[in-house]
Amino acid sequence: MARFRYQKKDGEFGAALASMEIPIGFAGTAAIAEAADIIKREGRQDIAAAGFSKRWQNALRVNLYPKRGASMNAAAVIYHKIQYAGVFEEGATIVGKPLLWLPLPDAPKGRGGASIRPSEYRARIGHPLYSIRRPGKAPLLGANIRVTKARSQKGISLSQLKRGRNPGGKGEVRLVPLYIGVPRVNIRDRFSIREITERAANRLADLYLKHLNPNS
Template structure:
């Protein structure tokens, strides 16, 4: 028969708990950080595979809490900086009010820093002319300046030529927007599935990062 007695000094038990808590918090925070970085990398690759630009890929971001130090309650937020990115995760049908105007390849991409819309075009470039086509979606056309032969200079639709045409220079019409009732967007991202899969590895990552002397 053996008996073991333990006598402790004041504060020794609390110090022992801290000694245990520190490596646990460090391992938990490291596991969360590693998982978040894996999810970000795989998520960006998924966005790239869907054919989206580097800008779309890079705006998938993560924040690990706490931002400094370690915690046994560490967590991570994985989000997309483009607010409507979720549409490509779940799919959606977007309806017009009553018509949804989509830019054609001929439409300027932007006016300053703003993405071009019919309202912005009228405000910053010039008037738009409605073209009704029986049995086909309607168009909105802009006036583009032409040369003496009545031709578009070099056959290119430029913002400056559209502005000149809108201000009364000799011009012709060029379709810029097409009107539809609604557009259906299919799901193209799998970020939620990627996050769930990586979350399933947290136990493995925790053990990997646990260091107890």
């Protein structure tokens, strides 16, 4: 029977562990970065499939830590720049106080293509909104807009909204509904970012081995 004896040398284990820190840190950081790329790519595709604009898609972001180099404590933070995006992940019921005013197709658009809220309308357009009561139906908010026959078929432009009642223009002035008031809105879940993140997290072990042994 063969016998082996191992004699420990001071600092040997620590030195061996330190020599592995660089490849372990590199593999861990690379695995986190690849998983984050998967989440960002598939997450943006998921948002697009739900019918949301490029702005909404690109607002899904990833921050990697550390920002440079490698670390055994690498991490990624996945977030959406639009603060209320979470309601489309989990669904929600939003209740008005007393009403929520939802934009109709002719409501003016602001920066990024988002509709201007009624509270912003006067400051942005320069003309007031008027209540339109409809017995037994949801109330409306509208504006007096000068509309020609040709342009009325193409929708209401921002310049038409700003002209409003201005005298001397072509066409007739109409009270055009821009917003509808409802007591509440039920928003169903439309995103699957959490599910996409969990799938990518479950792949971390394989991604780690892939980057630890790039030639295997």
